[in-house]
Structure formats: C-alpha cells, structure tokens
Amino acid sequence: MSATVSRVVRGMGAGAVRPKLTEPRWVRILLTTIALGFLSAFLALPLVSVFYEAFRRGAAAYASAIMDPIALSAIWLTLLTTAIVVPLDIVFGIAAAWAITRFEFRGKTFLITLIDMPFSVSPVIAGMIYVLIFGAQGVFGPWLIDHNIRIIFATPGIILATWFVTFPFVARELIPLMQAQGADEELAGHVLGASGRQIFWRITLPNIKWGLLYGVILCTARAMGEFGAVSVVSGHIRGQTNTVPLHVEILYNEYSFAAAFAVASLLALTSVVTLVVKAIIENRLRVQLTTGEP
C-alpha cells in the first residue's frame, strides 16, 4: 500500500509491452486462468459473499440489524475515533515528512525505522502496551484510579490504540513524494520573500495534496476497521466501548450471522469505496509526477 507512491515514482517511463516477445498462447491463457482463479478464491468470492450473507434474510432484517441502538452506538464510536485520530495522523505525517525530506540530521534512517514501527508490531501487542501503561495494574494505573480517570476499557484507550496502529500511514506516503519533488519551489518562494506560513499553504500543500489524500484514505480505512488493538483495550462493553468491528465479532459469536454480516457489509462497503478512491488518486499522482502539474 505504502509502496504505491514509490511504485508510481519508479514505474514512470515503463513502456507498453512489445507484442513480439511473449509466451505461446496456451501459456498465456493458463497463467491468466491461474491468476484469476487464485484472486477470485481469495478476494472476489469473499467480497461477494459478505453482501450475499448480509441480505440473505431480506432487506428488513438488514435494516433492523443496522438500526439497532447498540449497532448505532458502535457506528458512532467508530466515527468519533476516526474523526479524532485521522487529523492527528495528518499533523504528524506532514511534520515528519517535512523534517525528514527538508533537513539533514544524524539518525535519519533510525527515525524512519521508528516511524514504521507500528506496521511491524502485532495489533494485539499494540493494544497490550496501553493496558500495561494505563491498566489497573499498569504504570499509571493506581494514579488514574485515584483521580477517577478511565483510559483502558473506555473511549480514550480505543483512540490511543487506533492512533498507534494508524501512526505511519500519512508520513509513509508523503516521504517518498516530497523526496521526489525536492525543495526547489519552496526555496524559490523563500527567496522571493514568502513567509513560512505562505510557503506551506501556497507551495507545499498544493504540491503534496494528492499524496496526502492517499495517505488519509488508507489511514481512515485502517482507523475504522482496526480490530486486534482495539479489542484488547475496549473491554467489549455493549453500547459504550464497542466499535463496529467489535460489534461484528459479538454478533457472530452469538450466532446472529445475518446481523453480523449486515454490519460487516457496511465496513466492506467502506473498503470498496476506499479502493475506488485510491485508484483515482493513484492516477492523479501518476499524472502529477509525469507532468509536474499539481
């Protein structure tokens, strides 16, 4: 996912395949069939079956599963978490990409590795570290209990865990993009007397807007769908600390399959929208990088 910007950067100039150099017809058909078979067994079939299972009991059952007050509160919590976490990720992503691509300092590679860390940490471990810090037996646990502040098994914990797992998304997309663009335009602005704020709003932001949007899309999808990390810190209190993915889990484990798939189909729909928007932005990025036009 995050490799896409660099893929676009590197993939430029790849020409069309010259028709002469290719495999015999039967090999082409065989390979295409294998590829499509593999993709449909693992990707297309599951996607179709989410919607099939969701509507199996009819539209009325679907609507009642989604309009259920507990489901609605889960949707509300997920939207709230996303609305808080995504702006934080944007601020960090821009700040980090700016620092890394516009300044020279020691330990840069180390910093990049640190930013990427949430990608290589298991979501369950991500949730667990917050339990270790803020949980009843954690480092700050006793102090928090004394002051009657709840973080674990409450909304703040869910927000923190989601923040952790979505942390690198925006920075990861912006770093290669800003590296490829260079700082020439910003320097020109500076020489012509623009203030730092003007340079950011008039030059940097318009230049990175598609890359930024791309990171935001991926970040939002992950924030809405995170399961493992949130599951550890949420405590599964119905109507209070259940996000949409956790609600799906509970319904499924109670054998209310139709309702589980109905709620799951909302998430699946979001992910389809994500893929479509992503494809559109990828196109724009490619155009921007080949023509230089923002």
Place this chain on the structure above:
Amino acid sequence: MGITMLMLGLVVLLPLSTLFFHSSTLGWSGFWEAVTSPRVLASLRLTFGASFAGALINAVFGLVVAWVLVRYEFPGKKIIDGIVDLPFALPTAVAGITLTTLYAPNGWAGRYLEMIGVKAVYNVVGITIALTFIGLPFVVRTVQPVLEDFDLDMEEAAEMLGASRLQTVTRVILPVLIPAIVTGFTLAFARALGEYGSVVFIAGNMPMKTEISSLLIMTKLEQYDYAGATAIAVVMLGISFGLVLLINMFQRWSRARQGEI
C-alpha cells in the same frame, strides 16, 4: 521537527519501552519458563508454520498474478488490479467471518473442498487460508514495479542469441525478480506472524492445536497474566524486528550486487 519527535515519543516509543520494562520484572529464569511452556511453544510453532506456508503460497501465486497483470491484456484488468489491495482495505474481522463462512463445509468454497476430503476451517488449513488472504498484496505489489521497469532490450538480446522463451524467462527475467519476491515474501510472513482478527474466527482456537500466539497473548491478558503475555510479546517483537532488519540488509546487498553488474 519538535512535533515529530514529541508525537513519536509519546505514541510509539514510550509505550513500547514499557513492554521491555514489564518483561524485565520477570527475570531471566521466569522469562525463559514463560516462553518455553508447552502451550506457548505449540502456539509459536503453529504461528510460524502457518505464516510460512501462507507467505510461500503468496510468493508463488503472487508472482503469477504480477506477471499476468503486467504482461497480458484481458478485459477487466484495471478492476482486478484494484482488487488486489482488498486485504489492506477490508477490516480483518470482516475478512475473518467471511472466510470462515465461505470455507466452512456448507459454504460456497468449503462444499467443494469437502468433496475432495479437505476440511478447511477450524484447523491449520483454515489458519493458512486466512494468513494467505492478509498477505496477498505484498508479493504482487513488490514484484509488479520491478517487472514494469524491466528492460525489454535484455529479453530481445537473449532471444537474438538463440535462447528459447522458457530460457529467457528463467535465466534472464526471473533472477532480476528474485530480490522483489524475497522482500514480498518476508513482508507477508512478518504481517502474518502478528495477525489476529482474520485468524481467530477460522482457527477454532483450541489450546495446543489451533491457538496462534496473538490469541494466546489475548487469553493471558484476559486472565491478568500480564507477565506471561509480555514474555510472548517480547519474543514476537524481537522476531519481527529481526525480519525487518533482514529485509533491509538483503535489499542493500542485492542493490550493491546489481550495481556491480
């Protein structure tokens, strides 16, 4: 710059360091005991085995998918290309319940597997299916750009010099793709090791048999065995860092080697 460091420190570094602080309270012998208990060892063996199998499946089929997407034309190619990223976009819990329903004995795909005598849920096969799903985009997305960039002159040169098509593919193209395949494989493997959401539904979760390490951490946390949970987490973290380090070193090495040629 200041904001970067502050946020990084608060959200990533501080929490992660508590993990090591916590596990150090166990002491060496306590740590060793927690990590080498039969249940933990069984879960690690299962997690590694299934993740390896899933990544291997992805390496083989991912290569074919990347090849077909870059080299051949067929209707709906754009849509197929877009759908490859589905495992990144689809929440893992949704993937989990869907794959379970699909591959259960009465599901669309499980029905046919049942006929040939394969049970695909609540066992290792199911876990491997889930781990293949979540790692699917990695190999495709690392091989694709390399293949797109591949210099067609090299192929033409090979053909001119009398190589058969098979020889050109295996001796000229494949060696260039190997670093990308290995990178994609390792990324898929690392991702699979820590996976939780998509696996718990299809695994069956029987201790010693179908219990993955992430789930065991979860179970221990629910029983307030924080020390035991931390011990497993430290082992898994150490391994995934080792893997990331290995990829970086491998990439540097293969870049240096290609530079020589």
